[in-house]
Amino acid sequence: MSAVDQPKMLDLATEDPIAVMELFAEHGWGDGLPLVPPTIERVEAMLAGTPDTDPDEVIATLEPRGGLATRRMIAVNAVLAGCAPEHLPVLVAAVRALAAPELNLRGVNATTHPVAPLLIVHGEAVSAGGYNAGLGSFGPGNRANASTGRAVRLILLHIAGATPGPGDASTQGGPAKYTYCVAENEAASPWGAYPASVGVDAAGAVTLHCGEGPHNVHDMESADAGAILDKVASAMTSLGQNNAPISQGEYFVALCPEHAAAMAKMGLDRADVAQWLFEKAQMRVGDLRRAFALRAWAPWQEELDDDALMAMTEVPDNIKVFVTGGAGKHSCVIPSWGMTKSVTVPV
Amino acid sequence: MRIYAPDGPTTATIAAGAHAAGDLKGLTIGILDNTKPNAGLLLNRMAERLAERTGAIVGPVETKNAALAAPDQVMGRLTRQVQLVLTGSAD
Secondary structure, eight states, X not given: OOOSOOOOEEEOSOOXXXXXXXXXXXXXXXXXXXXXXXXXXXXXXXXXXXXXSOTTOEEEEETTTXXXXXXXXHHHHHHHHTOOGGGHHHHHHHHHHHTOGGGOHHHHHHSSSOOEEEEEEEEHHHHHHTOOOSTTTTSXXXXXXXXXXXXHHHHHHHTSXXXXXXXXXXXXXXXXXXXXXXXXXXXXXXXXXXXXXXXXXOSEEEEEEEEOOOEEEEOSSOSSHHHHHHHHHHHHOOTTSTTTTBTTOOEEEEEOHHHHHHHHHTTOXXXXXXXXXXXXXXXXXXXHHHHOSSOBOOHHHHTSOTTSEEESSSSGGGXXXXXXXXXXXXXXXXXXXXXXXXXXXXX | XXXXXXXXXXXXXXXXXXXXXXXXXXXXXEEXXXXXXXXXXXXXXXXXXXXXXXXXXXXXXXXXXXXXXXXXXXXXXXXXXXXXXXXXXXX
């Protein structure tokens, strides 16, 4: 489709990176960091990352601005972020996921919560784009993870209009709003690739989960996987998370390979891990009620007595488990914003 | 050097603002409460004060989920029943 208005062009007297930053700042654009100027030549080179496609095809309309995310505009922001052409297919898929109704992008962008979409890259897209799924996978130090995550944010700022203030009311903002991209370490996963567990059978895929920054889970001493899982459950059990008042909220549990191996050795599969956490990550209903007059709980949860224990999410399936990282014994939990569902789509 | 602007085209249209009512006397004030803490309290008090000062009538209170757009039914009821709406409170 090429009926879309062509994007505006700007004239710059110099390629000095400071001049680019200043020009963008004048327009209220950018994330505050240096930007690669999106010249026609660079954008054309970026578009070569998805050959034989229409650059003006509208991949999605992104709220709250109603911005038309064409392949070309995604490429413009990919150039700005420092991406390479091989990252463009991942970004196009990420934009499709961001626009899924169940993700509720308008709410994600507009809320006072510090939510940011976490982009998880899976399967063949990991090696094709050079994403880091191993040591230090949440960063820094890898161009693919850093620039693709940053491009997602620039797309949200520019195309979706998630400008702090008029389009993003986040009280404190958050570091995850700069770049938030990780790759699944499928080779180290005892349970295969994550997308298959949510019914996406594709060689490469991305998942978008709109949540908080990672909450660390440190366990260097437990031989028993149950003890590790109890620590994960502890990281999930907090009155400060939106999961406490919003029962539909998901958790993403990013296990390091060694923790995952310990769980597999104990005979647990992915669903068993989720079930364990569902049963252990619980709080007293009365404490939750006292903390939150405003709740979005399932009706059956509202019927529970104050002294009953209630899981931090409505069903075990809301606890999503994947493996990432390298050697060492640190995993993490990524609580949800709440009024959103994760989306996995093929690349 | 020519570079692309990063925002691109949009589907959004800028709606024309409603004409300001010269006199609120006899008009009905609706409230769209997003159910954030204290939103209802704040909006109801504002509506009462506005009614006292202008002779307007405090009308129906509708609620919506804070994280979602108001459903069409809610907007439809407000459109039919009131002439102005108070809304827009955060935490």
